[in-house]
Amino acid sequence: MAVYTEVSDGELSAFIADYDLGTLLSFRGIAEGVENTNYIVHTDQAQFILTLYEKRVDPDDLPFFLALLDHLKGTGLAVPAPVQDRSGEALRTLSGRPAALFTFLEGLWVRRPKVQHCSALGRALAEFHLKSEGFALERKNALSVESWATLAKDCGAGADDLEAGLSVALTEESAELGKLWPDGLPKGVIHADLFPDNVFFIGDEISGFIDFYFACTDAFAYDLAICLNAWCFEPDHDFNVTKGRALLAGYESVRPLSEAERDALPLLARGSAFRFLLTRLYDWVNTPEGALVKPKDPTEYLKKHRFHKAVGRISEYGL
Amino acid sequence: MAVYTEVSDGELSAFIADYDLGTLLSFRGIAEGVENTNYIVHTDQAQFILTLYEKRVDPDDLPFFLALLDHLKGTGLAVPAPVQDRSGEALRTLSGRPAALFTFLEGLWVRRPKVQHCSALGRALAEFHLKSEGFALERKNALSVESWATLAKDCGAGADDLEAGLSVALTEESAELGKLWPDGLPKGVIHADLFPDNVFFIGDEISGFIDFYFACTDAFAYDLAICLNAWCFEPDHDFNVTKGRALLAGYESVRPLSEAERDALPLLARGSAFRFLLTRLYDWVNTPEGALVKPKDPTEYLKKHRFHKAVGRISEYGL
Numbered sequence: 051m052a053v054y055t056e057v058s059d060g061e062l063s064a065f066i067a068d069y070d071l072g073t074l075l076s077f078r079g080i081a082e083g084v085e086n087t088n089y090i091v092h093t094d095q096a097q098f099i100l101t102l103y104e105k106r107v108d109p110d111d112l113p114f115f116l117a118l119l120d121h122l123k124g125t126g127l128a129v130p131a132p133v134q135d136r137s138g139e140a141l142r143t144l145s146g147r148p149a150a151l152f153t154f155l156e157g158l159w160v161r162r163p164k165v166q167h168c169s170a171l172g173r174a175l176a177e178f179h180l181k182s183e184g185f186a187l188e189r190k191n192a193l194s195v196e197s198w199a200t201l202a203k204d205c206g207a208g209a210d211d212l213e214a215g216l217s218v219a220l221t222e223e224s225a226e227l228g229k230l231w232p233d234g235l236p237k238g239v240i241h242a243d244l245f246p247d248n249v250f251f252i253g254d255e256i257s258g259f260i261d262f263y264f265a266c267t268d269a270f271a272y273d274l275a276i277c278l279n280a281w282c283f284e285p286d287h288d289f290n291v292t293k294g295r296a297l298l299a300g301y302e303s304v305r306p307l308s309e310a311e312r313d314a315l316p317l318l319a320r321g322s323a324f325r326f327l328l329t330r331l332y333d334w335v336n337t338p339e340g341a342l343v344k345p346k347d348p349t350e351y352l353k354k355h356r357f358h359k360a361v362g363r364i365s366e367y368g369l
Numbered sequence: 370m371a372v373y374t375e376v377s378d379g380e381l382s383a384f385i386a387d388y389d390l391g392t393l394l395s396f397r398g399i400a401e402g403v404e405n406t407n408y409i410v411h412t413d414q415a416q417f418i419l420t421l422y423e424k425r426v427d428p429d430d431l432p433f434f435l436a437l438l439d440h441l442k443g444t445g446l447a448v449p450a451p452v453q454d455r456s457g458e459a460l461r462t463l464s465g466r467p468a469a470l471f472t473f474l475e476g477l478w479v480r481r482p483k484v485q486h487c488s489a490l491g492r493a494l495a496e497f498h499l500k501s502e503g504f505a506l507e508r509k510n511a512l513s514v515e516s517w518a519t520l521a522k523d524c525g526a527g528a529d530d531l532e533a534g535l536s537v538a539l540t541e542e543s544a545e546l547g548k549l550w551p552d553g554l555p556k557g558v559i560h561a562d563l564f565p566d567n568v569f570f571i572g573d574e575i576s577g578f579i580d581f582y583f584a585c586t587d588a589f590a591y592d593l594a595i596c597l598n599a600w601c602f603e604p605d606h607d608f609n610v611t612k613g614r615a616l617l618a619g620y621e622s623v624r625p626l627s628e629a630e631r632d633a634l635p636l637l638a639r640g641s642a643f644r645f646l647l648t649r650l651y652d653w654v655n656t657p658e659g660a661l662v663k664p665k666d667p668t669e670y671l672k673k674h675r676f677h678k679a680v681g682r683i684s685e686y687g688l
Contacts, residue, residue: 053400059477059570075475075571078409079400081372090397090409092475156394156411158378251378252394 053079055087055102055145062091062100065144068135069151071095085263087147090154097154099130102147107263109148114189115262116140116150118182118239123153125181128258130155157250157257163281166254168293171281172274172300174256175244179270180305182239191242191266193325195231199224201328208335212348220328223355227321232269232314240273242266245280271311274301275318278367279326279354287353295368302369312364319367320358327351372398374406374421374464381410381419384463387454388470390414404582406466409473416473418449421466426582428467433508434581435459435469437501437558442472444500447569447577449474476569476576482600485573487612490600491593491619493575494563498589499624501558510561510585512644514550518543520647527654531667539647542674546640551588551633559592561585564599590630593620594637597686598645598673606672614687621688631683638686639677646670 057077066074072095080088080099087102103112116132120140123131130152132140142149160167193201202209202220209216241248243264250257274297282293301307307315330348337345361367376396385393391414399407399418406421422431435451439459442450449471451459459469479486512520521528521539528536560567562583569576593616601612620626626634649667656664680686 058480060480063477073571074477076477076569081398081400158382158393158395161377161379250395252392 053081053087053089054104055147057089057100057102057145061145062089065142065149066091066093068137068142069133070136071098071133071151091151098133099152099154100144100149101152102144102149104147107148111189111263112141112148112150114187115265117187118185118262118265119152121185122178122181125184127178127181128155128256129262130258130260155250155258155260157252159247159249160251161246162285163246163293165292165296167251168281169296169300170251170254170256171244171249171277172297172302173304174249174259175241175273175277176301176304178241178259179238179273185239188267189265191240191268193242193264193329194268194272195227195321198227198324198328201332205328205331205335209331212331212334213352216352220331223324227317227324230317231321232310232317235269235271235311235314236308237267237269239265240268240270242268242273242276244273244277269311269314269318270305271307271314272318272322274298274307275315275322278315278319279323279351282367283354287350289354289357289367291366291368293368298364298367298369312369315364315367316358316361319361320355323351323355323358327355372400372406372408373423374466376408376419376421376464380464381408384461384468385410385412387456387461388452389455390417390452390470410470417452418471418473419463419468420471421463421468423466426467430508430582431460431467431469433506434584436506437504437581437584438471440504441497441500444503446497446500447474447575448581449577449579474569474577474579476571478566478568479570480565481604482565482612484611484615486570487600488615488619489570489573489575490563490568490596491616491621492623493568493578494560494592494596495620495623497560497578498557498592504558507586508584510559510587512561512583512648513587513591514546514640517546517643517647520651524647524650524654528650531650531653532671535671539650542643546636546643549636550640551629551636554588554590554630554633555627556586556588558584559587559589561587561592561595563592563596588630588633588637589624590626590633591637591641593617593626594634594641597634597638598642598670598677601686602673606669608673608676608686610685610687612687617683617686617688631688634683634686635677635680638680639674642670642674642677646674 063074072093075092075094077089077091085106086104089100091098091100119129119132122129133151134140140150202224207217248261282290284290330346333345334348381396382393391412394411396408396410404425405423408419410417410419438448438451441448452470453459461468521543526536567580601609603609649665652664653667
């Protein structure tokens with residue numbers, strides 16, 4: 051929760067005057083988003099989200115993200131759509147930061163997803179994968195299997211503070227996943243961070259996905275594996291097979307998995323749990339005490355990773 | 370900027386269901402407000418501000434604040450109006466905190482007020498004073514002259530870190546103001562904290578006042594004196610007599626000052642500068658390093674206080 055960059059009334063009035071959106075009526079900084087600064091902006095025509103991109107986002111990636119959202123909007127998917135100014139630009143500069151204005155998406159994120167939410171998520175994820183297919187740009191997944199050995203090394207001996215011997219185990223698992231990692235699965239744009247706080251619901255229906263700033267080109271089934279981790283475990287980190295079944299069946303009702311994808315799912319789930327274990331552990335080891343943003347507990351993904359490592363077949367996820 | 374109390378989708382949906390406001394569509398925590406937690410809430414009917422009252426607000430004062438806003442709304446003044454639930458209650462409980470829902474007020478606060486803003490403020494302040502007159506409840510000004518000796522003492526020797534000898538000077542000034550402080554001036558409800566971030570504009574017109582959580586029963590001219598301090602000095606803390614004239618003339622165009630109020634204004638301005646000097650100094654002395662909310666610089670009000678101490682007559686403010 052943070053507004054890293056303060057914008058003044060004068061700056062924003064001048065910025066909004068470059069669009070065909072009427073007069074600026076109000077704006078409020080939102081206490082959400084670890085990576086960027088966001089404001090809710092009202093003009094006399096509509097409301098918007100204004101995003102100022104902070105240091106953790108690579109400016110070179112912004113054209114990919116904005117073009118993707120524009121493409122998805124064109125397919126009818128509910129996403130925050132970039133708004134172009136009068137000269138046709140969506141990516142601009144405000145208060146010294148790259149900045150873009152987006153349509154406002156209604157919806158609530160569900161703190162405790164139920165079975166019906168997992169089912170709706172599965173369907174919506176498959177639709178997103180199908181609709182992303184016409185998108186021409188590519189972006190490498192910077193947090194996939196090739197990055198894990200380095201990430202594990204960068205956590206250093208701090209990993210052993212979480213659990214004795216963890217540091218060595220992480221290095222070994224990086225190497226093993228590097229050998230086992232599947233190739234040739236159906237690929238396209240994946241969201242890669244579809245946790246509950248990035249999925250909006252109105253009632254039991256999904257009203258949209260947000261926060262595409264980890265989106266990249268990777269195996270569709272890897273996105274599904276991330277959702278298995280993020281949606282189908284209980285608060286005590288035990289797997290809920292009913293939610294797993296709902297997610298997978300929902301997905302397959304729109305986009306059936308190939309045999310290779312089904313076979314790979316336990317490995318993809320193990321890999322995605324490992325990816326979140328590594329990044330959370332990295333933040334946990336490297337965040338100074340008393341920092342504004344508290345690091346998330348890495349032990350959650352330690353448990354999840356161990357669970358998937360013991361899974362042999364997709365049927366153990368409920369399907 | 371902070372959301373102190375997290376509210377879940379389920380809690381807020383249940384809360385909103387007690388009102389005749391339709392279905393909850395979205396809510397976002399606002400990164401504003403040092404004292405309370407605020408959310409922008411959308412239902413399918415309208416948008417609102419949800420306020421959860423944190424520890425710095427005395428729950429016993431809340432009925433006064435809410436009744437005042439209700440009264441002002443009834444007079445046609447643009448303020449956040451408390452919304453009643455189906456049983457007629459505006460003050461409720463959410464996530465273990467006192468909570469209330471308010472109508473959403475459009476407008477921008479002006480980072481750098483110009484002369485026309487001071488003029489509009491003067492008129493709107495006088496209207497607010499006139500319209501508050503029918504309000505029956507009273508609340509003592511807890512930060513007026515009787516409190517200053519204690520506040521000065523509580524700043525302690527820390528005051529001398531700001532300027533050598535300041536600690537003694539504060540105690541002497543508290544005593545002197547206690548002797549000189551005027552009595553019998555026209556009284557009523559004052560806002561008592563009408564800084565630029567609490568006044569919304571659309572263009573050059575005021576669209577409303579917000580944040581009434583220092584409102585109390587006190588001399589109307591003291592409210593005007595607070596505005597002189599908060600609006601009519603330049604960023605280098607020099608008084609701008611053109612802005613002073615605009616504020617006072619704007620005020621008098623709606624509610625002319627009595628002879629006693631005019632005579633008292635330099636003393637009231639000196640006292641109000643002293644009040645903000647003391648509270649800022651107190652926070653500055655008592656805020657641990659690295660705290661979430663940075664204390665405001667007390668030297669600004671040290672300079673302003675000295676300026677007013679040298680003022681003999683209202684004409685020096687431009688009138």
